[in-house]
Amino acid sequence: MHLFLTGVTGAVGMEMARWIVRNTPKARVYALIRAPSPVVLKARWSKLAAKLWPDVSARPPEGQFIPVLGDISQPGLGLSPEDAARLASEVTHVIHSAANVELDAPLPEARAANVDGTRHVFEVVRSFRRLERVGYVSTLFVAGKRPGRFLETDAVHASDFVNPYEQSKYEAEHLVRGLMKEMPIAMYRLAYLIGRDDGEVTRYNSMHSLMRLFYQGHVGAFPGTPDSRMDLSSNDYAAAALLTLFLEHYQPGRTFHIGNGDAGLRLQDFIDTMTEVSAESERRWAQGVFLPPDVVDEDTYTLLRRTLLQTQNKQSHEVIRLGDTMYGHLLANQIFDAAPVHALLGERVKPPPAKQLLRDVLRHCVATDWGRNRI
Amino acid sequence: MNPSSSIRIHGIHYTLPERQVGLEQLSAEGRLVSTPETMRDFGFGDCRVSNVPATQLASTTLKALLERHGVDPLEVGLLINASVLPTSSLVPRGESLAEFPTGDNAHLGLFRFSSTRLQDELGLSNARTVGLSELGCVSLSHAVWLAHAVMEMEDLKYALCVNADVFPDGIKREVVYNVCSDSACAVLLSRDPEGLRLKTYHTLTRGYYWDPDGHQNELLAAYFPTGKRVLEKTFKASGLAREEIKLLIPHNVSLRSWEILSKFTGIPLEKIYTENIRPKGHSVAADNWINLKDVIDRGLVKKGDHVMMFSFGLGAHWGCSIVQI
Numbered sequence: 060m061h062l063f064l065t066g067v068t069g070a071v072g073m074e075m076a077r078w079i080v081r082n083t084p085k086a087r088v089y090a091l092i093r094a095p096s097p098v099v100l101k102a103r104w105s106k107l108a109a110k111l112w113p114d115v116s117a118r119p120p121e122g123q124f125i126p127v128l129g130d131i132s133q134p135g136l137g138l139s140p141e142d143a144a145r146l147a148s149e150v151t152h153v154i155h156s157a158a159n160v161e162l163d164a165p166l167p168e169a170r171a172a173n174v175d176g177t178r179h180v181f182e183v184v185r186s187f188r189r190l191e192r193v194g195y196v197s198t199l200f201v202a203g204k205r206p207g208r209f210l211e212t213d214a215v216h217a218s219d220f221v222n223p224y225e226q227s228k229y230e231a232e233h234l235v236r237g238l239m240k241e242m243p244i245a246m247y248r249l250a251y252l253i254g255r256d257d258g259e260v261t262r263y264n265s266m267h268s269l270m271r272l273f274y275q276g277h278v279g280a281f282p283g284t285p286d287s288r289m290d291l292s293s294n295d296y297a298a299a300a301l302l303t304l305f306l307e308h309y310q311p312g313r314t315f316h317i318g319n320g321d322a323g324l325r326l327q328d329f330i331d332t333m334t335e336v337s338a339e340s341e342r343r344w345a346q347g348v349f350l351p352p353d354v355v356d357e358d359t360y361t362l363l364r365r366t367l368l369q370t371q372n373k374q375s376h377e378v379i380r381l382g383d384t385m386y387g388h389l390l391a392n393q394i395f396d397a398a399p400v401h402a403l404l405g406e407r408v409k410p411p412p413a414k415q416l417l418r419d420v421l422r423h424c425v426a427t428d429w430g431r432n433r434i
Numbered sequence: 435m436n437p438s439s440s441i442r443i444h445g446i447h448y449t450l451p452e453r454q455v456g457l458e459q460l461s462a463e464g465r466l467v468s469t470p471e472t473m474r475d476f477g478f479g480d481c482r483v484s485n486v487p488a489t490q491l492a493s494t495t496l497k498a499l500l501e502r503h504g505v506d507p508l509e510v511g512l513l514i515n516a517s518v519l520p521t522s523s524l525v526p527r528g529e530s531l532a533e534f535p536t537g538d539n540a541h542l543g544l545f546r547f548s549s550t551r552l553q554d555e556l557g558l559s560n561a562r563t564v565g566l567s568e569l570g571c572v573s574l575s576h577a578v579w580l581a582h583a584v585m586e587m588e589d590l591k592y593a594l595c596v597n598a599d600v601f602p603d604g605i606k607r608e609v610v611y612n613v614c615s616d617s618a619c620a621v622l623l624s625r626d627p628e629g630l631r632l633k634t635y636h637t638l639t640r641g642y643y644w645d646p647d648g649h650q651n652e653l654l655a656a657y658f659p660t661g662k663r664v665l666e667k668t669f670k671a672s673g674l675a676r677e678e679i680k681l682l683i684p685h686n687v688s689l690r691s692w693e694i695l696s697k698f699t700g701i702p703l704e705k706i707y708t709e710n711i712r713p714k715g716h717s718v719a720a721d722n723w724i725n726l727k728d729v730i731d732r733g734l735v736k737k738g739d740h741v742m743m744f745s746f747g748l749g750a751h752w753g754c755s756i757v758q759i
């Protein structure tokens with residue numbers, strides 16, 4: 060396999076790189092990395108390799124990973140003519156994972172990276188002469204505010220979106236689906252990833268910011284019902300499941316859901332777990348000064364939100380800002396069906412129990428002060 | 435509380451200053467933090483402003499209460515003067531009876547206590563006096579609870595509790611998004627079986643919030659979940675179901691906060707007496723008792739009904755009681 064991989068420096072990409080080294084030693088990976096110059100490209104790769112494989116003996120052999128300088132926001136990915144020619148003649152497999160995953164990025168910015176960026180990637184991929192398989196990495200949250208059970212086969216819907224990120228990924232899916240007629244593409248929709256199986260957080264995202272504000276006692280309420288789901292999973296699981304499906308169960312034109320399905324974390328379990336783990340290290344939780352936030356209906360939350368926005372309270376505003384990019388999913392009462400993938404992968408690749416994952420991730424966040432201190 | 439207690443709330447009287455100041459004027463005088471529009475949206479209207487010090491408001495109110503119920507001041511065994519603002523518990527400069535100390539004795543101005551002056555002025559010569567402070571909005575409710583407990587222990591015929599607060603000139607009148615009025619309210623306790631019965635008083639203090647500015651962010655987040663739990667615990671302690679409560683009598687913090695708490699707790703807003711918020715404003719610790727008197731006078735509750743009184747005091751204290759009419 061000669062794999063062209065975008066997004067290797069991201070949360071998912073890093074885990075994919077680790078998995079590839081462990082499981083497919085013969086694979087050769089062309090990793091698209093943005094950098095202002097070849098020197099910086101090399102430095103970025105060395106730094107990444109040192110982070111991914113601190114133990115030198117575990118590092119991939121020289122030449123297994125070939126960093127390629129490029130930027131998906133540019134037509135032709137800004138590849139040098141030599142790199143473009145080499146990729147066109149050598150690449151057999153593609154996984155496009157690079158994206159702008161900031162939930163509150165303005166829509167034009169999200170579209171530039173996720174829709175235009177994806178178009179640019181596929182324009183280049185179209186020139187690959189030995190192409191066998193393409194995997195496109197998407198998100199379960201393309202469901203937007205569409206309520207109820209969301210299936211792998213669900214694609215088009217008329218519901219609104221909770222944030223610009225998922226809207227741009229929905230639009231990108233539409234683009235990719237259009238290309239499925241001419242290229243062998245499978246799509247992988249991932250759950251919300253919060254860290255590695257052991258709790259380590261490699262890239263902090265909005266969920267970690269919300270967890271921090273929760274820990275600091277700034278979250279008073281969540282909208283939804285105690286049974287609203289939060290489909291949280293680990294980077295390792297996402298990477299392992301995606302690559303196993305890609306290599307062993309490849310089906311062009313199909314979409315796969317990689318998440319917890321019916322075992323998605325209940326909102327009340329999220330609150331209880333956060334409360335329990337927070338009390339281990341924060342006396343205000345242990346002493347009951349901070350109380351678990353209440354789960355309230357949409358009307359109540361709307362009124363509370365409006366009221367807090369009328370105050371001069373910075374942290375409350377921050378909680379609301381984050382909530383605005385996420386809570387719509389709690390209100391939509393969604394379950395992202397993952398039964399087909401669970402059936403395909405069976406016991407071999409299983410999602411980590413969500414409560415345990417949340418526990419370990421929060422402990423890691425506390426121990427490192429949300430990435431500010433090293434442990 | 436002792437279910438067979440013979441102590442009753444015998445009477446309530448309050449004084450609201452005549453002078454009313456609108457939100458625009460308060461804002462123009464720099465006495466609001468938020469805009470007048472926000473305060474209006476939160477349910478506030480005019481606020482009451484006293485031209486006389488707190489100690490004088492307390493005195494007028496207590497005097498009227500004693501007269502109305504024909505109580506001989508010498509039969510009162512306890513007077514609790516509960517103030518929210520430290521300045522309200524002192525007899526200020528300019529008040530008659532004595533010149534304000536100056537020179538080497540200027541510090542004695544800090545010992546001019548309102549409670550003892552009230553005892554003297556009203557002829558409550560047999561009353562032990564207590565000044566109660568540092569309890570914010572739950573001050574008067576706490577005073578009533580303490581007086582009740584003392585009357586249980588001692589053979590007292592009457593006890594008086596009073597709260598009077600007047601915001602000093604120049605300081606803001608908006609306290610954590612609430613517009614505050616000046617007022618006084620006095621409560622008389624006796625053993626007359628006709629009175630109101632204090633059945634439950636549940637409180638919760640969370641000392642972490644002693645710094646209302648520094649810990650305001652967390653306090654705002656904790657406010658409703660904590661309020662909800664205090665209500666639930668009060669119901670549990672009283673053995674009463676929600677349906678058995680005729681009215682929830684709040685203190686007059688923002689109408690918006692009651693709308694939210696109503697949703698958090700499932701107690702319908704129609705069951706919460708919020709009519710006084712706009713015309714009377716938030717008289718800090720007196721509201722619950724002013725409102726209780728008003729609902730009785732307006733015939734909104736009848737003998738035997740149960741009402742719940744809820745307040746939250748900066749500091750932070752949550753207090754919730756159940757009173758049977």
Ligand SMILES: NC(=O)c1ccc[n+]([C@@H]2O[C@H](COP(=O)([O-])OP(=O)(O)OC[C@H]3O[C@@H](n4cnc5c(N)ncnc54)[C@H](OP(=O)(O)O)[C@@H]3O)[C@@H](O)[C@H]2O)c1
Pocket residue numbers: 065066067068069070071072091092093129130131132155156157158159160172176196197198199228248249250251252253262
């Ligand atoms: N994380 C989640 O919870 C989650 C959930 C569902 C789906 N997904 C999907 O999974 C994929 C990977 O997400 P992630 O969590 O790994 O994101 P991430 O940690 O933010 O990483 C994003 C990756 O994309 C690269 N990238 C962004 N813009 C680029 C550009 N213009 N040119 C080249 N590379 C660019 C980043 O490179 P730099 O290092 O240079 O920034 C990085 O490698 C995305 O498609 C995302 O939609 C993620």
